[in-house]
Amino acid sequence: MWDRLLIDCNIATMDPAVPAPFGAIENGAIGIADGRIVRVGRRTELAGNRAREVVKLDGAWVTPGLIDCHTHLVFGGNRSAEFEQRLEGASYEEIARAGGGIVFTVRATRAASAERLAEAARPRLEALMRGGVTTVEIKSGYGLDTDSECAMLRAAARLGAEHPVRVSPTLLALHALPPEYRDRREDYLHLVLDEMIPTVAEAGLADAVDAFCEGIGFTPDEVRALFECASSHHLRVKLHAEQLSNLNGAALAAEYDALSADHLEHADEAGIEAMAHAGMVAVLLPGAFYALSETKKPPVELLRKHKVPMAVATDCNPGTSPVLSPTLMLNMACTLFRLTPEEALAGMTRNAAKALALEDEIGTIAPGKAADLCVWNVERPAELSYWIGHPGPVRRIVAGVDA
Ligand code: NIG
Ligand code: FE
Numbered sequence: 001m002w003d004r005l006l007i008d009c010n011i012a013t014m015d016p017a018v019p020a021p022f023g024a025i026e027n028g029a030i031g032i033a034d035g036r037i038v039r040v041g042r043r044t045e046l047a048g049n050r051a052r053e054v055v056k057l058d059g060a061w062v063t064p065g066l067i068d069c070h071t072h073l074v075f076g077g078n079r080s081a082e083f084e085q086r087l088e089g090a091s092y093e094e095i096a097r098a099g100g101g102i103v104f105t106v107r108a109t110r111a112a113s114a115e116r117l118a119e120a121a122r123p124r125l126e127a128l129m130r131g132g133v134t135t136v137e138i139k140s141g142y143g144l145d146t147d148s149e150c151a152m153l154r155a156a157a158r159l160g161a162e163h164p165v166r167v168s169p170t171l172l173a174l175h176a177l178p179p180e181y182r183d184r185r186e187d188y189l190h191l192v193l194d195e196m197i198p199t200v201a202e203a204g205l206a207d208a209v210d211a212f213c214e215g216i217g218f219t220p221d222e223v224r225a226l227f228e229c230a231s232s233h234h235l236r237v238k239l240h241a242e243q244l245s246n247l248n249g250a251a252l253a254a255e256y257d258a259l260s261a262d263h264l265e266h267a268d269e270a271g272i273e274a275m276a277h278a279g280m281v282a283v284l285l286p287g288a289f290y291a292l293s294e295t296k297k298p299p300v301e302l303l304r305k306h307k308v309p310m311a312v313a314t315d316c317n318p319g320t321s322p323v324l325s326p327t328l329m330l331n332m333a334c335t336l337f338r339l340t341p342e343e344a345l346a347g348m349t350r351n352a353a354k355a356l357a358l359e360d361e362i363g364t365i366a367p368g369k370a371a372d373l374c375v376w377n378v379e380r381p382a383e384l385s386y387w388i389g390h391p392g393p394v395r396r397i398v399a400g401v402d403a
């Protein structure tokens with residue numbers, strides 16, 4: 001006897017084994033037991049199975065719960081003043097070099113406790129959840145000392161414990177050089193390698209380690225040292241790469257079997273080939289592209305050519321992507337980067353799961369996967385990216401339970 005049987009629905013399984021666009025099964029049904037999907041198919045195929053609860057969905061579409069695989073959701077303060085400066089003509093890089101940008105948020109973040117950080121992030125998380133998010137990656141990177149980074153990661157864990165959402169925490173150790181290390185870059189790197197990573201690994205506070213490989217961030221050599229250390233502590237790696245310039249970060253990440261390279265506006269074919277060989281995911285972040293009024297688009301054609309899976313995420317952060325709507329990112333991935341609606345949805349489901357090494361657990365509607373689902377009042381799945389910020393599902397189910 002199953003716990004729940006969802007009927008009277010159309011299903012965008014996003015499972016490549018289902019040969020229709022969106023892996024669609026019309027007039028389908030989903031059997032759920034112990035928080036997992038046990039069966040999915042046409043209603044007629046599931047007839048004769050009994051469940052404690054039969055849920056009629058009035059012809060709605062069911063998708064996997066959305067997965068936001070790149071966010072900086074936890075931070076102190078906000079950067080609306082910097083937004084105004086940029087409108088007056090200052091560039092993101094100029095503001096960063098003048099001691100604003102990320103470092104501005106570092107000051108506000110260090111001043112807050114883990115509890116206060118979680119409180120500040122809560123409305124943002126709730127907005128993402130209303131938009132359909134059932135799993136969210138959350139990076140640190142605004143603490144930049146061991147205690148403050150740990151406080152950020154504890155805030156992320158607390159958010160996951162208090163809400164029906166899965167949280168995947170990432171230590172973004174090399175985000176910006178903290179002001180107190182301005183003339184001692186190497187000392188900061190040593191702090192990260194000798195203290196921060198071991199502490200975070202020991203406490204089990206993060207699943208992965210990330211860095212910002214950029215002229216205003218960290219050099220490929222510094223990132224290499226970080227990745228060596230992370231790997232030795234059995235932490236996976238990922239990289240903000242090729243956002244504002246090309247430092248061959250994607251290829252470097254591939255050498256360390258990274259989960260993903262993210263942004264990638266300036267990536268070239270060699271980098272993408274390396275990503276393909278390493279089985280990496282390309283995480284596209286249209287919110288940051290839009291907010292910075294960028295003109296160079298990520299090389300989507302090359303990603304398709306080399307069959308690198310594309311994920312799409314909000315990059316929710318106070319500086320370059322104050323985005324609170326996952327469905328807006330589906331739309332922008334299509335309008336700005338020319339993804340198809342099916343590619344965009346795969347980017348926030350199946351491929352986002354892979355970017356978090358959770359592809360065995362979530363991301364498609366298939367037997368054995370966790371029953372993390374969204375129920376949408378739409379006529380066709382393409383509608384999810386057609387609306388410029390669809391308001392969200394009518395039902396969100398996490399581990400089989402309405403959430
Ligand atoms: O993903 N690129 C670096 N990190 C963030 C921006 C962080 C900030 O400006 O606060 C990003 O775009
Ligand atoms: Fe980011």
